[in-house]
Structure formats: C-alpha cells, structure tokens
Amino acid sequence: MNCPQLKLENQLCFPLYAASKEITRRYAPYLEPLDLTYTQYIVMLVLWEEKKCNVSELGKKLFLDSGTLTPLLKKLEAKGYIQRTREQSDERCLSVSLTAEGESLKRKAASVPKSMASCVNLSEPEAKTLYTLLYKVLDGLEVP
Amino acid sequence: MNCPQLKLENQLCFPLYAASKEITRRYAPYLEPLDLTYTQYIVMLVLWEEKKCNVSELGKKLFLDSGTLTPLLKKLEAKGYIQRTREQSDERCLSVSLTAEGESLKRKAASVPKSMASCVNLSEPEAKTLYTLLYKVLDGLEVP
DNA sequence: CTGTATTTGATTGTATACAATTCAATTTTA
C-alpha cells in the first residue's frame, strides 16, 4: 500500500511539532537562571505586560486550560513571583498579580529574547513571514 | 521598565508553541477511531514507511528520547500494533516492527492527512513556505 | 584478551497538557 500522504516528510504538522519542542528545549539554559520553565516564562511575559490577570484570561491568551495553569501558578506563587487572590467582586475569579520579586525579575529576563533569536537561523524577513503564517494558522483554528 | 522585546506579541516562539499544541489537539478526533494519540500516530507514520526501526532511530527521526518512547512503544505493543524484540546481533538494540494489525491500520489512517489539511487555513503556497521555514529552523538548531 | 569506554534502552523524577468532572459562586429565568 503506497501512501505518499502518510510519509513523515509530507506532513506539515510534524516540523511544527518538532520545531516547537526543540525551541522550547533551547530556552531552558537561558531560563534556568530565572528559575523558570518555558511555560512559566510565557505566563510571566503576560504578567509583566498586564500587571494583573485572572486564570481564564491567561488561559485564553496562552491557549492553556486550568488543568495546566492551576498547578503552574501555585508553583510561581511558591517561588515568590506572583500572588493569587480571589477577586472581591466575583469570588469565582482568581486574580494573579506580580510580587515585587516577580516584577524585578523582568530586568533579568530582558536579555532572553535576543539570546534565543540568535539560536534561530532565520533572516529578519523569514522570521516575519514565519510569524505571520503561524498566526494565520492559529487564527484559522480559532473557530472550529 | 519598558521592554518591547518581552511582549508576548513580539515573540516568535509563542505562535510556534501555541500553533503546535492546537494542531495536535485537532488531530485527536481523527485519531481516536484508530486508537492513537498524536505522538503514537507519528511513530506509526515512521513504521508504515520503514517497516522496522530501533528506538534510537525513531528518536532521531522524531526528536524524541527514550524516556518518551519506551513507555509509548509499550502502549503500542499492548494495543497489538507493534512488536518489540531485541536484535540478535546487538542485544542492546530494541527492534520495533509492525504487526499485521498495525500494518492494516495504515488503510484507516490514509484519510487523516486530508482531514487535517482542511483544518489548516492556508493556501498551498503558504503551507509550502511554512513547511520550508520550519525545516530551516529545525536544521539550524541541529548543531547547537 | 582484559579492563575501560561507549552505546543503547530503561528508569526516575519533574513539569507540562488537556479532557472530563466537580464544586462553588454568580447570573438567568420561569
């Protein structure tokens, strides 16, 4: 049974999956001094921008659900980077905000993106094209 | 502290990470009738092509290590799709091969790629460009 | 030939991921 569409090299999903994993793995050495994993890092990226965010908002932005975020946020709290407090107006909502330590971590993180960019062997226009196409895929998936 | 390079929207890694996860998630409904997860599916893709493969070869092709593959291959064996046998010439090597059932599963899988392609909202040239750029990233990472 | 080095999978430990379910708080509705 000859099936070219089932060849690994003919899949678009596979380089996407592999590149994502490999890139994430390359982040580890740069994030270790910050005591962050990659997923914890992108949560901190949101908080450095927003200051305050509840779990569902984080989930929407990062494409993560509460089953991933709840334990992860507890770890960030244990590290002293964030606070978790129930919102007064709606006790169902858990508000996540930075501690002073979490805020000051931003300074140490400032060099991470440049370090990582140097790992990725793309020209500026190529990176831009890739970025655009990936968001097109993501947006196209939004409504199933 | 204003830090544009730390904005989520300025990261290339993030849409890569998110798109990969979302695409993988979209595979589930199509793979469920085959009783395969996404990772199990890409292992089967290799085996449908190669017939026979040892663990380290699978790992190289799929960017996975033995910590992921060993339990996964045991599950595929438990489902009856593959056989795991030590190679006679080198007892360290575990040879993975298809059973008749695993081979015949290929027929049921033949329609999966087309179904998935319809989920991805890219034109043919866009998909090709994305593919090329992703492999360029992967190849650029090969040697750290 | 033998002791050391290397190779190969397996194991262990930590950290995601996500579906499905639960539970409590809030909102809607009959």
Add this chain to the structure above:
DNA sequence: TAAAATTGAATTGTATACAATCAAATACAG
C-alpha cells in the same frame, strides 16, 4: 425569588516530554 443554567477554578486521570541516571552489551585500547 427560588430553581436552573452558566461560569471559573480546581481536581482527576491519562499521556507526553526531557534531564539525569543506570545497567547491560559491545567496542576498543593496550
């Protein structure tokens, strides 16, 4: 306004991922 529906996190269960380590088999140097 009391019951129903909805919402938002947390929990449970299953499946990856990968670093680090281990043990067995093999290769290889002297």
